[in-house]
Amino acid sequence: MPDVQLKQATLRDVADLAGVSYQTVWRVVKEHPHVAEETRRRVQAAVRELDYRPHRAAQVLTTGRSYILQLMIFEGGYGNPLPAMLHWIQEYGYTVVVTEIRDATSRESVRAALRETAHMVDGLLMVMPYAHLGYEELSELCQGRPFVMACTKLGSRMPSVVFDQWNGARQVVEHLIGLGHRRIAEISGPLDNYDAGLRHTSVSRCLELNGLEVGPTVAGDFDVCSGYSGVRELLASGWDFSALVMGNDHMALGALRALREAGLRVPEDVSVVGFDDIPEAAYFDPPLTTVRQDFDVLGRESVEYLVSLIETSHASETWRGSVQQRVFYPELMIRQSTRPVCA
Amino acid sequence: MPDVQLKQATLRDVADLAGVSYQTVWRVVKEHPHVAEETRRRVQAAVRELDYRPHRAAQVLTTGRSYILQLMIFEGGYGNPLPAMLHWIQEYGYTVVVTEIRDATSRESVRAALRETAHMVDGLLMVMPYAHLGYEELSELCQGRPFVMACTKLGSRMPSVVFDQWNGARQVVEHLIGLGHRRIAEISGPLDNYDAGLRHTSVSRCLELNGLEVGPTVAGDFDVCSGYSGVRELLASGWDFSALVMGNDHMALGALRALREAGLRVPEDVSVVGFDDIPEAAYFDPPLTTVRQDFDVLGRESVEYLVSLIETSHASETWRGSVQQRVFYPELMIRQSTRPVCA
DNA sequence: TGTCCCATTGTGAAGGTTCACATCACCCAA
DNA sequence: TTGGGTGATGTGAACCTTCACAATGGGACA
Numbered sequence: 001m002p003d004v005q006l007k008q009a010t011l012r013d014v015a016d017l018a019g020v021s022y023q024t025v026w027r028v029v030k031e032h033p034h035v036a037e038e039t040r041r042r043v044q045a046a047v048r049e050l051d052y053r054p055h056r057a058a059q060v061l062t063t064g065r066s067y068i069l070q071l072m073i074f075e076g077g078y079g080n081p082l083p084a085m086l087h088w089i090q091e092y093g094y095t096v097v098v099t100e101i102r103d104a105t106s107r108e109s110v111r112a113a114l115r116e117t118a119h120m121v122d123g124l125l126m127v128m129p130y131a132h133l134g135y136e137e138l139s140e141l142c143q144g145r146p147f148v149m150a151c152t153k154l155g156s157r158m159p160s161v162v163f164d165q166w167n168g169a170r171q172v173v174e175h176l177i178g179l180g181h182r183r184i185a186e187i188s189g190p191l192d193n194y195d196a197g198l199r200h201t202s203v204s205r206c207l208e209l210n211g212l213e214v215g216p217t218v219a220g221d222f223d224v225c226s227g228y229s230g231v232r233e234l235l236a237s238g239w240d241f242s243a244l245v246m247g248n249d250h251m252a253l254g255a256l257r258a259l260r261e262a263g264l265r266v267p268e269d270v271s272v273v274g275f276d277d278i279p280e281a282a283y284f285d286p287p288l289t290t291v292r293q294d295f296d297v298l299g300r301e302s303v304e305y306l307v308s309l310i311e312t313s314h315a316s317e318t319w320r321g322s323v324q325q326r327v328f329y330p331e332l333m334i335r336q337s338t339r340p341v342c343a
Numbered sequence: 344m345p346d347v348q349l350k351q352a353t354l355r356d357v358a359d360l361a362g363v364s365y366q367t368v369w370r371v372v373k374e375h376p377h378v379a380e381e382t383r384r385r386v387q388a389a390v391r392e393l394d395y396r397p398h399r400a401a402q403v404l405t406t407g408r409s410y411i412l413q414l415m416i417f418e419g420g421y422g423n424p425l426p427a428m429l430h431w432i433q434e435y436g437y438t439v440v441v442t443e444i445r446d447a448t449s450r451e452s453v454r455a456a457l458r459e460t461a462h463m464v465d466g467l468l469m470v471m472p473y474a475h476l477g478y479e480e481l482s483e484l485c486q487g488r489p490f491v492m493a494c495t496k497l498g499s500r501m502p503s504v505v506f507d508q509w510n511g512a513r514q515v516v517e518h519l520i521g522l523g524h525r526r527i528a529e530i531s532g533p534l535d536n537y538d539a540g541l542r543h544t545s546v547s548r549c550l551e552l553n554g555l556e557v558g559p560t561v562a563g564d565f566d567v568c569s570g571y572s573g574v575r576e577l578l579a580s581g582w583d584f585s586a587l588v589m590g591n592d593h594m595a596l597g598a599l600r601a602l603r604e605a606g607l608r609v610p611e612d613v614s615v616v617g618f619d620d621i622p623e624a625a626y627f628d629p630p631l632t633t634v635r636q637d638f639d640v641l642g643r644e645s646v647e648y649l650v651s652l653i654e655t656s657h658a659s660e661t662w663r664g665s666v667q668q669r670v671f672y673p674e675l676m677i678r679q680s681t682r683p684v685c686a
Numbered sequence: 687t688g689t690c691c692c693a694t695t696g697t698g699a700a701g702g703t704t705c706a707c708a709t710c711a712c713c714c715a716a
Numbered sequence: 717t718t719g720g721g722t723g724a725t726g727t728g729a730a731c732c733t734t735c736a737c738a739a740t741g742g743g744a745c746a
Contacts, residue, residue, distance in 0.1 A: 253626050
């Protein structure tokens, strides 16, 4: 066992070693002016010698700034935006605390999660695709700390960052109609999820606007198997279709399998579209036509926005920054899972 | 804009409101004995009234315990173990700080990441599948704070939690040999990754032990497209094979596509095996035979181990807990991507 | 030579919680 | 009635950094 340094050095320890006061050490560490060159060198040597590191907790206590952001994830919002957010939070010089909310419906669990880190966090980034809490409530729970929501309701009056699901869904339906499809089925994600819900209503609306029949409503939970079972349910319903819009790419994979088992070929018999454009989608059989969402941009913007809120709120004590929603537009990636309907 | 509570209440504020000393409030909050029932009620009312929450930073400063764990992720170790670890850290009552190390090869970046959170973290959980740092070095960088490594070298003398990749690879090879395969190719993950490297050497060793020829070494990077290009490379090499072992499930998906494009049927012409058993694997075409690793168990055990290290190290100042490696065994999931070799 | 300025360095207090210890009142037994 | 025990409550200091302000000394300038 190597000799473990049980006690971390403090400003005072460094000061004693360098033969100056802790204030002088502080000035050197913070690179303030008005320190004699010779003193600075002596202090720097002592800092290296003792491997001094400022005590974050003490800094937080005195300054009220922690440079920590809390990333709150609500069930179902796990996968896609997370890596980019983690990355960009670090890129902006913050440390990130991740909190997973098990029960997104209960504001008690949200309150508990916020209590845990009270005083400890400069702001919150919430990936919150469910409708359970409103702005006032969240604002109150956050105790005035800045927050930004991601993947939440399009059009909500909160500081937020979202994809325009309506736009994505419209691109999908227009693409399919352009290929000559007239009977277009949809298996959505969970309908209490904002993204999934909006995609679903958008698809239905677009079909209606084009005078097409809306098929039976089947909803999954964004998981592969729910895509699989959803298709079986749809086939069992007897509603005939030549194109199928799935709630996301994972569900689309399940759909491909279910269709194949039912003896239907993709895209010859049925065209299939997904959402998200996960890296695997291009390697599905056949490669999946899907709606790409640039999660890296979403992640960067959400962090940038939150950081700007934090900084303005620290600049003036009362003003909380303007409330805006930053909307990003998805892009249809056309691959081989869609083709013109057979005459 | 709702009235934001800019200033959080402190013990003293509560004490003033309740007409007692801060010490008494503290006793009530910490549920210590020796507080009169009537006083306790008055204090509790004041706590609720002011929505008092202890200041974590101040607690850390005085006690030296933060109840925060740092989860360090090295490039490539992203996906699988992360959700379970996040979950179990919270389950054990800790808060989690996630740090992504961009450049796993440089100990400077590790040192910087550790500086960031020095004094702030009770222990570290490192998902570190690369060989760049040894025990002594890490121990020194951690400044004596307990740490546990996950997905690291099998057989390393560190506090660690791993899957037995050798065992998994052996199950795969024996399964294929049992099906009559004699020419078994492999496309590994990145060879500087412990898991991928061990799988690779294990597969080769097993083949040799069974007197079978070892094909050309092709390595990918765990990504779908590297599986795809790896297979093309393998096919181009002209080495004939009836079974193919892929570095993980994502790469296996790429392989399925490449084989199909080359006019080879799976499993009729080639049997394919993956590693990990991601949820999608059962929905590949054909459903993938793969090696399941229970990341939930790995996650739980790693957290449990780390927490126990922290607690013993706080119980006695000098003893750092026993060094052990907890090894878990993977399980072969046989699906339709493997079948007896055609006579 | 005295005064002012400025570079350099130091002192004291604050921030909120924790812990050891002190104080006070009260009850019971000797 | 007094001493010891105990329950209830309060005081002071410590943890480490930060910040406002004080102090010192030397040089420049009048």
